[in-house]
Amino acid sequence: MKALIVLGALLISGPLYAAQLTLELGAGTRTWQTEELLKHPDVQTIQINEDVSYKKPMSYRAVPLTSLLTGVQPNDHLQAVALDGFAAELPAAPLLNAHGARAWLAIEDPTKPWPALGEGKQSAGPFYLIWTDPQAGHISPEQWPYALASIKRLSPVADRFPALLPSPSLAKNDPVNKGFELFQKNCLACHRLNGAGDAQFGPDLNIPFNPTEYFSKDFLKRYIRDPQSLRHWPQGKMPGFSAAVLPDSELDLLVGYLKHMAGRKQPLKP
Structure with a gap:
C-alpha cells in the first residue's frame, strides 16, 4: 500500500525535470530537457547585475548560447518564442559573440525555483535568454525573452x-x-x-x-x-x-x- 501511495504522488506531481526547449536551426529539430541542460559541460553560474525582468541582481545556472546554436552563422536570423506568445526577432551575430555582450541560456532548476516576476505571476523560467555586459552590444530589453519555449532559424523579417x-x-x-x-x-x-x-x-x-x-x-x-x-x-x-x-x-x-x-x-x- 505504501508503494502505491508513493507511486501515486509521483504521477500527480509529474517528473522533476519536465520542461523542454525546442531548437529548430535548419538541420532538424533538437529538444533539450531541463535536466540535460543543467548537466551540460559548459554550464556555469552567471551573475547579472541589472536583470531586465527582475529589476535586481540575479544569479543563474546558464549555458553560453553559442554552445547550443549548432550550425548557426552570424548572418542568420533567429526567433525566440516564449510560452505566452512573445516572439523576439534576433539577428544571430550578437548571439554568437564570445566577448563583449554575450548571450546565455539560463536554466531554472525545479529544486531551486526562481522568484515570481510579480504578484500573481510566474517566474522567468523554465528558460531565459540573459546577457552579460549588455551595454557593450546596445542590447534591448526585448532581447531578454523569458519563459522560452523554442528558438528557430528563419528568413529575415x-x-x-x-x-x-x-x-x-x-x-x-x-x-x-x-x-x-x-x-x-x-x-x-x-x-x-x-x-x-x-x-x-x-x-x-x-x-x-x-x-x-x-x-x-x-x-x-x-x-x-x-x-x-x-x-x-x-x-x-x-x-x-x-x-x-x-x-x-x-x-x-x-x-x-x-x-x-x-x-x-x-x-x-x-
Whole structure:
C-alpha cells in the first residue's frame, strides 16, 4: 500500500525535470530537457547585475548560447518564442559573440525555483535568454525573452512580412528605414503591424489605427518611455524604454516609421 501511495504522488506531481526547449536551426529539430541542460559541460553560474525582468541582481545556472546554436552563422536570423506568445526577432551575430555582450541560456532548476516576476505571476523560467555586459552590444530589453519555449532559424523579417516594409521609393539610408530596424528590435516581439508578425502578445500597431493617429508625438514618446504614467492598470505588461536603451534620436526614428506606416495600411487577411 505504501508503494502505491508513493507511486501515486509521483504521477500527480509529474517528473522533476519536465520542461523542454525546442531548437529548430535548419538541420532538424533538437529538444533539450531541463535536466540535460543543467548537466551540460559548459554550464556555469552567471551573475547579472541589472536583470531586465527582475529589476535586481540575479544569479543563474546558464549555458553560453553559442554552445547550443549548432550550425548557426552570424548572418542568420533567429526567433525566440516564449510560452505566452512573445516572439523576439534576433539577428544571430550578437548571439554568437564570445566577448563583449554575450548571450546565455539560463536554466531554472525545479529544486531551486526562481522568484515570481510579480504578484500573481510566474517566474522567468523554465528558460531565459540573459546577457552579460549588455551595454557593450546596445542590447534591448526585448532581447531578454523569458519563459522560452523554442528558438528557430528563419528568413529575415523583411522577407517573411512584406506588409511591414516602408515604401520602396525611399532611399536605403532614409530615416524611416532606420526606424523600421528599430521597430524590429524593440516592438515586433509583442506587436504585429498590418497583421504581419508572429507575436501573439500585444495589439496591432496599424490596424485599425496607428498610435500616431491618436497620440500626439510628445505623448506617444512619453508613453513609450513609461506606459504606466499615461495608462495605469495592474495588468499592464508593456515595459518602458529608457533613454539608455532607446536614445531620443532612435525614439524619433521609431515614431517616424510608425507615422510613415499609417499611410501604408493593408487590409487584414481573413
